[in-house]
Amino acid sequence: MSGTVLHVGGASPYDVVIGRGLADRLPSLLGDGVQRVALLHAAELGELVQSVLEVLRPSYDVLALGLPSGEQAKSADVAFQCWEALGEAGFTRSDAVVTFGGGATTDLGGFVAATWLRGVKVVHVPTTLLAMVDAAVGGKTGINTGAGKNLVGSFHEPAGVLVDLDTLLTLPRDELVAGMGEVVKCGFIADPVILDLVEKDPEAATDPAGPVLPELVERSIKVKIDVVVADLKETGGSDGHPGRETLNYGHTMAHAIERAEGYTMRHGEAVAIGCCYVAELARLEGHLDDATAARHARAFGAVGLPTTYDGTGFDELLAAMRVDKKARGNTLRFVVLDDIGKPVVLAGPSEENLRAAYDVMTGAGR
Ligand SMILES: NC(=O)c1ccc[n+]([C@@H]2O[C@H](COP(=O)([O-])OP(=O)(O)OC[C@H]3O[C@@H](n4cnc5c(N)ncnc54)[C@H](O)[C@@H]3O)[C@@H](O)[C@H]2O)c1
Ligand SMILES: O=C(O)C(=O)C[C@@H](O)[C@H](O)[C@H](O)COP(=O)(O)O
Numbered sequence: 001m002s003g004t005v006l007h008v009g010g011a012s013p014y015d016v017v018i019g020r021g022l023a024d025r026l027p028s029l030l031g032d033g034v035q036r037v038a039l040l041h042a043a044e045l046g047e048l049v050q051s052v053l054e055v056l057r058p059s060y061d062v063l064a065l066g067l068p069s070g071e072q073a074k075s076a077d078v079a080f081q082c083w084e085a086l087g088e089a090g091f092t093r094s095d096a097v098v099t100f101g102g103g104a105t106t107d108l109g110g111f112v113a114a115t116w117l118r119g120v121k122v123v124h125v126p127t128t129l130l131a132m133v134d135a136a137v138g139g140k141t142g143i144n145t146g147a148g149k150n151l152v153g154s155f156h157e158p159a160g161v162l163v164d165l166d167t168l169l170t171l172p173r174d175e176l177v178a179g180m181g182e183v184v185k186c187g188f189i190a191d192p193v194i195l196d197l198v199e200k201d202p203e204a205a206t207d208p209a210g211p212v213l214p215e216l217v218e219r220s221i222k223v224k225i226d227v228v229v230a231d232l233k234e235t236g237g238s239d240g241h242p243g244r245e246t247l248n249y250g251h252t253m254a255h256a257i258e259r260a261e262g263y264t265m266r267h268g269e270a271v272a273i274g275c276c277y278v279a280e281l282a283r284l285e286g287h288l289d290d291a292t293a294a295r296h297a298r299a300f301g302a303v304g305l306p307t308t309y310d311g312t313g314f315d316e317l318l319a320a321m322r323v324d325k326k327a328r329g330n331t332l333r334f335v336v337l338d339d340i341g342k343p344v345v346l347a348g349p350s351e352e353n354l355r356a357a358y359d360v361m362t363g364a365g366r
């Protein structure tokens, strides 16, 4: 059988299958007993979706639902429309959802699967780099509310994940680069080989037809699997390790920026900026050495990701960071690094340092 299989252990184990031209593997990931499949796909992927429909239609009654583009899919309205469609089609607990698209599609589709009849089977088929290395694995699902990003959601693990690297061949370059935001994040939190590969040859690292990107995808998924297996529901690690919150590295500021930008900035771009921000904060708070903090802008910048941002005032971003899920009451909590691969929680940093790191982020501070 073609493809690499990474196993995700735990109470609801599943496989992540990685390779090229894998659509025909979908039925085996769906497993036995499924009669109806709701295919929730990014509407704009009309042609790519055909290959999945061709595999599904001979074996299942398929309800194909096209979702709005990108972040617009992650709303209560869209979830409601999906629930209504499942109801009309008589979806039962033995039926299943398949998602096909980027992280916005897998987040919304995962949420619909988690909530329909209090939870039905879902298989994710991620078609962006970001969704392959991050959103489709680990069971976090979510939609946005007026107050912020991913504030409503659940943990609902997929029955399988199908990473068909061929789908990256049609992905616009900016979207591929955005996905590198989460890849480089994985380098800093756990796997320095990722950083070496990206810095050595950024062109090769972002070539969807070459051999380096598949290695980066596999390494990043392994980082994610290791973290979620140890702490699926983000209750915390042992011995002071942040547990699943580690994967939130850079996200406190990233989500604040995304909200301030009305979700028009790509998530992976915001993550790159957010990681540079929190590296500077960690340096100011005495956690991270100068060289490793400076390496952040080099590594993210190497593949063309933004590393600075001056579009929103400090007070607005600080207010948005206060509704981050890692916050506890009035105390802001960040994941910072003591070194590459050594994440710790920083609780209640001084406002002086929060602001000084903001000044560096805007380009005004150094
Ligand atoms: N649940 C998690 O653990 C998790 C992890 C990381 C990110 N996320 C979420 O993922 C979302 C970002 O995901 P994203 O970066 O994939 O963005 P996205 O889902 O918005 O997709 C980006 C764009 O690419 C298009 N597209 C997708 N695949 C394509 C292909 N193969 N060819 C051509 N176009 C294609 C989409 O239709 C969309 O317009 C955010 O909402 C973020 O919060 C969730
Ligand atoms: O899987 C996780 O856990 C992550 O934190 C991965 C992040 O890259 C992802 O963006 C996630 O959706 C953010 O989580 P949130 O809990 O802050 O919404």
Ligand SMILES: [Zn+2]
Pocket: 134, 182, 251, 267, 271
């Ligand atoms: Zn993310």
